[in-house]
Structure formats: structure tokens, C-alpha cells
Amino acid sequence: MIYLKEADRLRFDILDENKKVGRIEFRSHGTVLYDIWIDEKNRNQGYGSAALKEALELLKKMGIAEVTVQATEDSINFYLKNGFEPTGERDGLTEYLFIHLK
Helix, strand or coil, X not given: CEEEEECCEEEEEEEECCEEEEXXXXXXXXXXXXXXXXXXXXXXXXHHHHHHHHHHHHHHHCCCCEEEEEEECCXXXXXXXXXXXXXXXXXXXXXXXEEECC
16 A cells, blocks of 8 residues: 555555555545545455555554544445444435544
8 A cells, every 4th residue: 555645635545466456535634534446346355444444553653543434325334344433423415434543
């Protein structure tokens, strides 16, 4: 995984044998998970979960204690599976989830 920092953004390019298969982007200096994208032909192979775990570990080492995400209905189970918890807040078709980095 390659880590890039730009202003208030942190971006992780997900690589498999030096080929980009996806990306994770955090905003607000790492406290908001903005986007996870995995190339369609590489989905459901564990890339997203593995990369998210690695990215969250790095954020924890950077001193970030909590990360939030605004999850759509079709992504909620992914985030729950990866340790995020509902906040109870909703905004239209999305639900806010968070994870404490221990």
C-alpha cells in the first residue's frame, strides 16, 4: 500500500504486485473516511478489509482516536464487519458510523 498526504487528505493506494487495485481516502486530517474504491474485478477478495485495517493502524500511530464514515445502505455491512459502530445519526439514505482506534 502506498500512503500519500495532501493538505487535510490522506490517501492510500492499494497495490497487488505493484498494480493498483483500489484506494482509500480519508479527509479532515484522517478523522473522516471519505471513500474506499476497489477495482470491480478485484472486489470481494479481501483487499478493502485488509487495506482498511492497515490504514486504521497507521492513523492510530498518528494519534487519531476516532474515525467516522457516512455509509450508504449497500456499504453498512462492510463497515460493521470491520469494527465500525452506528452513531444513530442518519442523513437521508446514509448512516453515520464510527470506530474507536484502540
